[in-house]
Amino acid sequence: MQDTVQIRLGEETAPELGRGTIALLAGAAGLSVASLYYNQPMLGILAGEFAAEPSSVSWVAVLTQFGYALGLVALAPLGDRFERRGLIALTFAGLALALFGAALAPGLGTMLAASLLVGVLATVAQQVVPMAAHLAGEARRGSVVGTVMAGLLTGILLSRTVSGLVAAYADWRDVYAGAALAALAASVVLVARLPRVEPTTTLSYGRILLSLAGLFRRHAALRRAGMVQALLFAGFVAFWAELAFYLERPPFSQGSAMAGLLGLVGAVGVVAAPLVGRLADRGGKGRLVTLGAAALAAGFAVMGLFPGSWIGLVAGIVLVDVGLQSALVANQARIYGLDPAARSRINTVFMAVMFLGGGLGSALGAQAFAALGWNGVWGLGLACGLAALAVERFGRCPA
Numbered sequence: 001m002q003d004t005v006q007i008r009l010g011e012e013t014a015p016e017l018g019r020g021t022i023a024l025l026a027g028a029a030g031l032s033v034a035s036l037y038y039n040q041p042m043l044g045i046l047a048g049e050f051a052a053e054p055s056s057v058s059w060v061a062v063l064t065q066f067g068y069a070l071g072l073v074a075l076a077p078l079g080d081r082f083e084r085r086g087l088i089a090l091t092f093a094g095l096a097l098a099l100f101g102a103a104l105a106p107g108l109g110t111m112l113a114a115s116l117l118v119g120v121l122a123t124v125a126q127q128v129v130p131m132a133a134h135l136a137g138e139a140r141r142g143s144v145v146g147t148v149m150a151g152l153l154t155g156i157l158l159s160r161t162v163s164g165l166v167a168a169y170a171d172w173r174d175v176y177a178g179a180a181l182a183a184l185a186a187s188v189v190l191v192a193r194l195p196r197v198e199p200t201t202t203l204s205y206g207r208i209l210l211s212l213a214g215l216f217r218r219h220a221a222l223r224r225a226g227m228v229q230a231l232l233f234a235g236f237v238a239f240w241a242e243l244a245f246y247l248e249r250p251p252f253s254q255g256s257a258m259a260g261l262l263g264l265v266g267a268v269g270v271v272a273a274p275l276v277g278r279l280a281d282r283g284g285k286g287r288l289v290t291l292g293a294a295a296l297a298a299g300f301a302v303m304g305l306f307p308g309s310w311i312g313l314v315a316g317i318v319l320v321d322v323g324l325q326s327a328l329v330a331n332q333a334r335i336y337g338l339d340p341a342a343r344s345r346i347n348t349v350f351m352a353v354m355f356l357g358g359g360l361g362s363a364l365g366a367q368a369f370a371a372l373g374w375n376g377v378w379g380l381g382l383a384c385g386l387a388a389l390a391v392e393r394f395g396r397c398p399a
Contacts, residue, residue: 022144024193025132026151028088031186032125033152034159035095035118035179036064037240041164041259042172044244049172050108054245057108058366060115061241065359067119072352076126077208079344080201084131089191091124092183099180103173125152126351130344131197133336142333146274149329153270157263160240164260200341208345216349219338224395225331226350228289228388230357232296235384236324237358238365239300242377245369251308265314266321276329285334289392292327295319297385303378320381327388 039046039060047057078087098121102114129148136144163175203211216223244259246252276288299319306312335346361384368376 021135021193021195022132022147023151024190025128026148026154028092028186028190029125029128029148029152030155030158031182032092032095032122032128032155034155035099035122035183036068037156037159038163038175038179039064039115040240041160041244041256041263042167042175043241044248044259045167045172045256046108046111050111052108055366055370058241058362059112061237062359062362062366063112063116064119064122065237065355065362067116068122069119069352069355069359070116071120071123072126072348072355073209073212075120076123076348076351077212077345078205079127079130080342081199081203081205081208083199084127084134084197085191085194088124088127088131088194089187091121091127092187092190095121095124096180096183096187099176099183103176103180123351126347127344129332130336130347131194133332133343134197134200134340135195142329143274143278145332145336146276146278146329149325149332150270150274153266153325157266157270160263161260164256164258164263168255168257168260200343211342212345212349215339215342215345219335219346220395222335222338222346222349224391225289225335226353227395228293228392229328229331229350229354231384231388231391232293232324232327232357233354234357234361234364235296235300235381236320236361238361238368238377238380238384239320241362242365242369242374246374246377252310262314262317265317268318268322270325272322272326276326279330285330286392288330289327289334290389292323292325292330293385293389293392295323295326297323297382297389299323300378300381300385304375304382307374316378323385 043054043057043060046052046060047054050057075091095118098114098117102111102118105111105114129145129152132144132148163172166172166175166178201208216226243262244256247254247259247262252258279288296319299316299321302312302319303316306315331350332347335350336343338346361380364380365377368380372379
């Protein structure tokens with residue numbers, strides 16, 4: 001029997017949120033966001049498949065990130081206006097169709113178009129996370145969001161590993177076909193198992209979109225959190241988008257399987273997310289963001305100090321992943337308390353700014369790698385981390 005959770009317009013309640021529902025939300029977030037990252041270990045294979053230069057194939061990753069930013073603005077705010085369970089299930093069904101389109105793409109142009117749509121519809125993850133924040137209540141919000149974020153991070157982690165291995169030993173199209181079937185199954189399960197959450201606003205779609213700019217102007221903490229996370233994410237995405245090309249060169253001379261396996265190093269970030277969420281519930285969110293930005297910058301510095309070293313590369317990945325995810329969970333815990341009735345829209349603004357940074361990072365990373373090789377990539381990441389640290393430390397708003 002389905003649970004029903006009624007949330008009155010403009011108000012917030014704190015219903016009891018069971019472990020099963022939290023696990024379901026975490027799994028849904030992970031499955032949807034994984035769609036953004038399947039392509040990264042396979043970019044070298046896609047370049048061969050479509051007889052294209054690496055700089056051209058890199059646009060698969062770029063358009064996926066920009067599509068996510070577009071979907072955040074166009075779709076994610078609907079969580080405040082429509083019943084969330086049905087909206088999440090419908091978006092998962094659309095994501096399945098986009099993934100099938102990528103699996104059947106006959107050429108690079110079609111693949112780029114499908115990648116844009118995958119990015120747009122993968123924003124269902126950003127309907128899931130605010131839903132978890134709604135259901136959790138103030139006292140548990142940080143820990144619940146941290147747990148759901150751990151599921152989301154697991155999706156990112158496994159997406160690279162699975163796609164790298166499947167592409168290396170089977171076919172890259174199988175990656176997208178399998179993901180499409182999983183998204184379709186998720187649509188059915190979620191509509192049957194998730195609790196019902198009523199909308200928190202009666203604003204029209206047009207007024208909801210217009211309200212995004214108002215929220216951005218009104219909340220200095222939102223502006224700072226978005227800018228910090230955009231900078232961190234730009235460095236992160238630039239690194240992962242170019243890693244497969246870097247590993248193909250000496251002294252590594254590895255393919256997509258190794259690029260995917262290195263994603264498992266990010267398991268440390270998955271473990272860190274719930275811990276950071278619990279710490280955020282106790283206060284000190286600004287300090288956690290500062291430490292996260294510093295860790296990410298340190299990770300890229302390690303990569304630069306030890307070029308061509310497996311130990312340096314792995315240690316750098318650990319620091320980069322832990323730093324990014326720690327800052328993300330702390331920033332989300334900070335912004336979700338700004339306006340309970342506009343939580344989906346606040347999340348939209350935050351994530352749209354973040355993924356615009358990711359799209360820009362993908363584009364800049366490709367150019368940096370083409371011009372300067374790996375030095376350009378780790379240098380870009382280090383600059384992004386230091387800039388984020390400066391914004392967090394010297395921004396004009398309370399922590």
